[in-house]
Amino acid sequence: MTAVLFAAQRISALALAFAVCVHLTTILYAVRAGLTAGAILERTRENVWFLAFYAVFVLAIAIHAPIGLRNIVREWTMWRGRSLDVALALFAIVLLLLGMRAALAVYLPIFREPS
């Protein structure tokens, strides 16, 4: 791991420490209050703070997870080098895209009503 990857990993870790505390708290609250999907979506639809928070959350995950996996793969398997870095960069992009899609899915007003 280079110093840059290390820095990215640790800084994203700090962002995630905050974000995960918030996320766990809201999930525990939602579960305790027995919120249904509809009730949760009422709170998240068109809530720009929600979107901003989860956008940052997703970005931090897309940085943090692939770097962590890189260490594990390099130490516990024979795979290393450029091909591994490329595969993990792709995974980062996948996480970013899926994550943003999920955040938007609960933020945007519904486009498609079930028929």
Add this chain to the structure above:
Amino acid sequence: MIQRTHIKPGYLAALLHRLAGIALAVFLPIHFLALASALNGADALDEFLNVVNTPILKIAECGIVVALALHLSLGLRVLAIEFIPAREPTRIAVTLCLAVAIAVGLMFMLNVG
């Protein structure tokens, strides 16, 4: 046979941290896909949530919550080791991390279903 050098709190902490991280990395894409079903409306999301309402998956869900809390608390311990020059009392620190994670898991389990 487990190596003697592995029956140490520092190693256990590192191993749990790593395994929790792997579990989270595997879980997240699924989580994102599930949430994105809300694009089709609240009903679609509800439908999905009902599908995963089985006992086994509920336990797995609880496991993921514990994994998240564990990865967070042990990760904070790593940050403490790396950025706070004072020596930590390893057994106590690791025990605390595990305790917090289990507490979070219990809170989740007691409130769900």
Add this chain to the structure above:
Amino acid sequence: MALSQDLLHVEVWRGAAEGSFQSFDVPRREHQTVLDVVTEIQREQDATLAYRFACRVGMCGSCAMVVNGRPRWTCRTRVSEAVGRKGRLRLEPLKNFTVVKDLAVEMTGFFDKWRDAKGHFEPRKAWQDVSQRDFAVVPPASPERQAADAGIECIGCGVCYSACDVVAWDKTYLGPAALNRAWTLVNDVRDNARAARLHAVSGSTGCHACHSHMNCTEFCPKAISPTYSIAGLKRAMLSRALGRRS
């Protein structure tokens, strides 16, 4: 003096990378150390057994080997403390080193990594300047000197290297001893090779490969914490990467 007919059952690694355990029975004696046991085996029972020791009083680190799964100094390990419930002793050469014969390992690679981590002092070439010829004043209580002192007692025994999981997983990892030494020199204000040294301990073989398992700290016979020295290197590298000198 042997205490009754109590015998200690000892299993000793014989061979090199390939080999097997050979069993010996040694009379139990009061206060005996594992080094006493090995020496008795070699002198009384099997002269072909190869092992190392020198000072026998816990100063040189030559007698390091794996005793019942834990790397330690045999001269500083009482048999009474080391034997498990079954009253047996299992002796192996240090892990992560190439075995030369029986309990003796090849230390060259270990010290090569010391060199690769730039674990040696480089003086400033200032002697031409008369004003620089006075002794450098390094207050003992200064933070840098305290940081260096915390790791300076390392005698290169290899116990930490044997205990380290990352060394086991990645043979190119510089290892706790070499990195600890590099950290003491990074904190030596008289040293002239800081940039080169930080560069040497960067990269995939350097300080970032440490995951703070803390086996090194757990087993170091001199109570040094390479984990914290390596953490210091990580902070120094971070400052450098973020564009500031720490």
